Amino acid sequence: MHPFEYLRPRGLAEAIAAFRASHDARWLAGGQTLIPTLKLRLASPALLIDLREVPDLGGIRVEADRVVIGAMTIHAEVAASPELRAALPALATLAGGIGDRQVRNMGTLGGSIAACDPAADYPAALLALGAEIRTDRRALSADDFFLGMFETALEPDEVVTSVAVPLPRAAAYARIDNPASRYALAGVFVARFDDAVRVAVTGAAPAVFRADAIERALSADFSPAALDGIAIDPDGLNEDMHASAEYRAHLIGVLARRAVVAAS
Amino acid sequence: MRITLSVNGREVVAEVEPRTLLVTLLRERLALTGTHVGCDTGQCGACTVHLDGRAVKSCMVLAAQADGRHVTTVEGLADGDTLHPMQEAFREHHALQCGFCTPGMVMAALDLGAEASDSRAVRDGLDGNLCRCTGYHGIVEAVMAARSRADAPL
Ligand SMILES: Cc1cc2nc3c(=O)[nH]c(=O)nc-3n(C[C@H](O)[C@H](O)[C@H](O)COP(=O)(O)OP(=O)(O)OC[C@H]3O[C@@H](n4cnc5c(N)ncnc54)[C@H](O)[C@@H]3O)c2cc1C
Numbered sequence: 048m049h050p051f052e053y054l055r056p057r058g059l060a061e062a063i064a065a066f067r068a069s070h071d072a073r074w075l076a077g078g079q080t081l082i083p084t085l086k087l088r089l090a091s092p093a094l095l096i097d098l099r100e101v102p103d104l105g106g107i108r109v110e111a112d113r114v115v116i117g118a119m120t121i122h123a124e125v126a127a128s129p130e131l132r133a134a135l136p137a138l139a140t141l142a143g144g145i146g147d148r149q150v151r152n153m154g155t156l157g158g159s160i161a162a163c164d165p166a167a168d169y170p171a172a173l174l175a176l177g178a179e180i181r182t183d184r185r186a187l188s189a190d191d192f193f194l195g196m197f198e199t200a201l202e203p204d205e206v207v208t209s210v211a212v213p214l215p216r217a218a219a220y221a222r223i224d225n226p227a228s229r230y231a232l233a234g235v236f237v238a239r240f241d242d243a244v245r246v247a248v249t250g251a252a253p254a255v256f257r258a259d260a261i262e263r264a265l266s267a268d269f270s271p272a273a274l275d276g277i278a279i280d281p282d283g284l285n286e287d288m289h290a291s292a293e294y295r296a297h298l299i300g301v302l303a304r305r306a307v308v309a310a311s
Numbered sequence: 312m313r314i315t316l317s318v319n320g321r322e323v324v325a326e327v328e329p330r331t332l333l334v335t336l337l338r339e340r341l342a343l344t345g346t347h348v349g350c351d352t353g354q355c356g357a358c359t360v361h362l363d364g365r366a367v368k369s370c371m372v373l374a375a376q377a378d379g380r381h382v383t384t385v386e387g388l389a390d391g392d393t394l395h396p397m398q399e400a401f402r403e404h405h406a407l408q409c410g411f412c413t414p415g416m417v418m419a420a421l422d423l424g425a426e427a428s429d430s431r432a433v434r435d436g437l438d439g440n441l442c443r444c445t446g447y448h449g450i451v452e453a454v455m456a457a458r459s460r461a462d463a464p465l
């Protein structure tokens with residue numbers, strides 16, 4: 048790691064002012080993505096601003112038709128929350144499957160979506176559930192937030208403060224692990240609302256995306272059989288030492304069926 | 312920068328570079344070499360310690376992030392010559408051979424708590440920790456055995 052300065056401000060305004068005063072600052076949440084990035088010298092910021100002591104960035108609040116989760120909430124808390132397990136078990140289960148328990152004890156929801164790793168799990172959930180991502184200055188729909196590989200709509204000095212997730216009628220997430228990295232080789236989140244079904248895929252392409260054909264089929268008939276005959280185009284899917292694009296395309300269909308069964 | 316933290320119940324004040332990892336502080340400054348470094352990339356779990364009671368990989372945490380918090384390492388478990396029940400269970404059940412992974416395994420196992428309900432759950436719960444020697448069977452047995460005793464948690 049190259050040397051950097053470290054700050055742990057107690058307020059959001061103070062944090063943003065410090066960010067702007069530096070020529071090259073980065074937010075630090077759990078560090079489970081950022082610290083490896085610094086070790087590999089893929090980034091060498093001059094200043095890390097730790098958000099840990101900024102108030103009001105944590106917590107899980109279940110409301111009538113949605114759940115609001117603070118950006119600094121660690122994966123372990125999301126996984127263990129009894130309120131969330133009752134209101135939206137698919138999201139709690141997803142959080143409980145991220146990495147391993149040590150990673151879940153440090154890594155945060157805000158850090159995961161800001162990092163926007165192509166194989167991260169939360170982006171699939173937030174996109175499928177049509178979540179709203181709230182920052183210090185605005186609210187963005189998940190459709191507008193996730194732009195590409197490691198790329199979001201966030202400004203460099205913008206802080207994710209929370210996400211508001213609509214509660215679906217039913218939802219489930221299915222993923223195949225890459226046993227070496229513990230990220231998803233592919234993951235599919237299916238969310239069934241009264242008026243539509245939304246389906247998002249992670250791990251299979253450079254960025255999380257919605258699977259339109261699967262959404263249309265499931266909106267008409269929410270059953271695994273509805274997906275018979277729907278072929279996923281491997282064109283544009285990831286191809287690497289772990290899996291070919293064709294295999295990932297195949298997995299999307301398999302995982303979508305598993306998620307539909309689990310959500311039925 | 313100057314940080315103040317509690318390590319195994321003792322207050323530690325240290326002057327560190329912001330880029331200092333928690334594991335470096337523990338091993339090189341505080342001579343607590345029970346915490347091992349296997350991979351330095353967050354994969355193996357050998358460096359697992361507790362931060363405010365939760366298992367974390369200390370090669371993936373800055374010392375600065377532990378400022379003002381409580382750290383427990385494997386050295387903080389035994390009571391004098393009396394091993395912690397989890398350590399004792401590891402000994403009884405042949406849960407170690409070379410011992411390299413053991414401190415991390417013990418610290419991760421202690422974090423499982425009530426989640427370690429059966430051997431499947433123990434295996435899943437320890438999937439952040441790699442062991443090159445034992446084949447895991449003895450480790451799982453040790454954790455199950457430690458759980459079934461009415462011993463004091465950490
Ligand atoms: C061994 C291992 C396995 C893993 N497996 C998985 C997995 O299976 N699935 C998965 O989804 N993830 C996995 N991860 C990643 C993990 O979930 C990270 O915790 C997460 O991606 C980043 O969260 P963090 O809090 O650690 O963020 P950090 O590493 O602190 O930050 C990540 C990025 O987000 C920025 N950032 C952080 N918080 C905010 C905020 N509130 N507002 C704006 N920007 C912010 C930072 O500046 C940085 O650029 C794994 C990590 C490891 C080490």
Ligand code: FES
Binds near residue numbers: 349350370
């Ligand atoms: S040394 Fe920290 S996880 Fe391997």
Ligand code: FES
Binds near residue numbers: 409410412
């Ligand atoms: S006992 Fe040798 S690595 Fe586990």
